[in-house]
Amino acid sequence: MKHFSSGEIAGFLARPDAKKLLAAAALTPDEFAYANGPPLWLEGGRLKRRIVRDGRPASSFLAPGIGLFVVGTEKIIGLVRDVVVASLSVRAGAAEFGGVNPLTRRQREFIANWEMEGYRKHVAGITEGGELGGRIAVVTGAGSGLGRSIAVGLARAGADVALADLDLASAEKTGALIGKESPNTSCAAVRCDVTSEKQVEQAFARVLDRWGGLDILVNAAGIAPPYPLVDLPLDQWRRALAVNLTGYFLMARAAARIMVQQGMGGSIINVSSKSGLEASKSNTPYNATKAGEMHMARGWALELGEHGIRVNSVAPGNVFEGSKIWNREYIEACAKKHGIEPEEVIPHYVKMTALKREVKGRDVADAVVFLCSDRARTITGQTLVPDSGQVMVR
Template sequence: MTNETAAALIARSNRLGSDPKNTNYAGGNTSAKGTDVDPVTGEPVELLWVKGSGGDLGTLTESGLAVLRLDRMRALVDVYPGLDREDEMVAAFDYALHGKGGAAPSIDTAMHGLVDAAHVDHLHPDSGIAIATAADGEELTRKIFGDTVVWVPWRRPGFQLGLDIAAIKDANPQAIGCILGGHGITAWGDTSEESEANSLQIIAAAEAYIAEHGRPDPFGTVLSGYEPLEPSERSAKAAALAATIRGLVSTDRPQVGHFSDAPEVLDFLAASEHPRLAALGTSCPDHFLRTKVKPLVLDLPADASIEDSIARLHELHEAYRTDYAAYYEAYATPESPAMRGADPAIVLIPGVGMFSYGANKQTARVAGEFYRNAINVMRGAEALSTYSPISDEEKFRIEYWALEEAKLQRMPKPKPLATRIALVTGAASGIGKAIATRLAAEGACVVIADLDLEKAQAAAAEIGSTDVAVGVQANVVDEGQVQASVDAALLAFGGLDIVVNNAGLSLSKSLLETTVADWDLQHNVMAKGSFLVSRAAARALIDQKLGGDIIYISSKNSVFAGPNNIAYSATKADQAHQVRLLAAELGEHGVKVNGINPDGVVRGSGIFAGGWGAKRAAVYGVPEEELGAYYAQRTLLKREVLPENVANAVFVLCSSDLSHTTGLHIPVDAGVAAAFLR
């Protein structure tokens, strides 16, 4: 059973964390002090419940709390070795833990344990950070709050900062909280309700002061030619640049992307001061740990051509990497972790929007959200004063902090297809859905393209959130819709790595019964459709320069001559040869092209459910419900082929185990001798 004090803390945390004006995702921490029964002595024991490392206030649960004995935690003051060795105190927190389970204590635990208040909130509100990063933040704090909120000069989070805030609280009994220079806010109270109210009071007062006293154009005047493009133009240009940008930012390691054309991003990039402000970088440690010290900004107007933009992005990326390496060399010590990569995490395109990147979609999306926070912070600071973030040296101390490195090392090993982005056609049901599900389970981001948008979106929702899968409408015979589905992948996840040509249909008819319309329909969907999808995808794969996989779901019928199936089998043979042709053409770009030849997949198949199963059953003289078993009995292994069997083969072709395989067709037919490849 959850302790009442802990339950109230969780409820308060969820309320504060659910509103982005209070704190960013996974940012800040909250705590409560109270008593519980020690199961060893049966006596009451004073405890500190505090949000642990890596959690999020908005979604905090009991398992996300670290629980410490307050007497042991406060006793650490007597053994504190000083600033030069304060990182040791995080390991020391483990010796003050109460019970087992729960989250690991964060570096901010000292702030919560040492401050003499029953409830403490540490948050990263945009309005509070605006004051914290203003050049005259200390004076502004006095103007806005009088003596109820105290200024604390920048200090890296840690044990000493906890001591500092505790001393300020003791010296200012009238205070409800403080502004932490370059960082955020901390508030406290005797009750959970009072602490929450004090936090909200500080945030609201800062917001109101900025609104009343801030100048109307904090980012300067509008730059001619840098105004936002129309929405359709923005999307088109973003899609046209996405693959190139993703390839650049994946120079050190593959990244997943997120695109945003939020109004605050477009307004910032249209203003004259954006180059100066962007170069200063972000300030709050939570921000720049996600966004890096500064973004890459394209210094061309919104109407610059795609060709000019790409050429300039290559130049700017090279300069960014050189600059980042110089930043690392300037501040690294022999004890510093190795440089983690010199590519930007944020790329800003005037008139278009922002691309943000990370090891997965959620990380990329959150990085973008944090840069939007940073823009709001810069707006507030510039409205009242001058934006003055912490120095690059201090940023480096945070970015390459041994404790941050330890946190990264604790992260679970990535799944086999992590950072890869897949587009699967005809994926709302049957084989395509099984393929999309398997790829997502192995770590890929998936775009489900289907003729039926509602079913595509439903299938995506079954797989996971929009950080994992999205559904789009695509009639593969329509060149425009095909390009739109590829663009959707580029905008949803930043790029494209895997393309599965699965969309198909079949009409079971003899030669004399097959009409020209029957022939054209099947060739349009499968032969022409695969060509259109592969061509649109290949453009992105080539621009991206990261290689990739194109996979055709062909059929054993591409090599097996069965009765009453001329149009279907002929178009499958067309697809099979497209595999060979594209493997030969795209190999120089590192793109592998392979095919899979299934036998008839009855269960879960959209084709069979559409009437083709009944017709094939009639051809073979068996009841339709026994068609799967009939197919199984004609195979060498006597096994029915299921959608999941095809999905397994797709995964293997995309995995690193077959990194040197292209132009191959894999039979997934349980052994049909007549379909053996020769």
């Protein structure tokens, strides 16, 4: 953060209508895109409430009698100051000529969704807070459970997220959650059956149309048909292979083609499971496909490493929160498998962990965000296990 004072700033601060003039939204696309709107009027200790009310982090603040504060990296502070000071001068001048005429909400929405502005921000280095700011991510299975938690986590870290799911309405609900929690990122629900080559191609075409690139793919759309071996129907086996293996492959192939062509690296994450490391009973297709996902990731890491594309897996423990896999039928099958009552299933699994701690969606999302971030720049072909210490990887 830097402080600025000048005759122009002091002159604006001294105006009796200064606060009122700042109430009008951004006047120009530059003010909106670079400075995130006009400065906040900083009076007393009410900054936090203002930011919450306005629903946006401020890039600049005007403090009566003190001057202008601009928040940002070294690279952009000067640019934001210039845009803000120009806006103060226009606001003061406009007041003498009938009033300020800001951008309409529609115009601001257009700019926010306009690829060019995103690109200009990217070039100027103004990527909103968070270590994944400016990155473009696709998450499959984003309409529920772990896919949803991961999409929310990536957006929280600043990424723009495409929410791919068979179930569009659920993906849209995830979008609404992100809109509330991370209003400075953009997201879009995309209907996509990951087992369909055509739909996968169409989903990526939409991502490129909207954001112009791709940095992250998280494969999370998965199913777990719970049958003992002797009862497992062939169609259930085939369906699990189609979603958990073919789906991961089709998505990764399409993502890798784009990432290689971009020449800017990238990160692919396969959401596997601890069942891929240690087999569980009555889980034949799940055991097979979850082990397969990790092994595919290792091979892809070898192939794509020279392009700076990292490929890793997470193998979460049992995550009950928000999961449709953990439906009544699945819980009953697990209870039967362990000879316990259905309501004992969750405590039973938690007891098996070293930490005696239930794993939540956010725990898995944090692991994924880390693997996608530059902090994991030398990590590829690996598996991270957020499971509270149930399966130890050697």
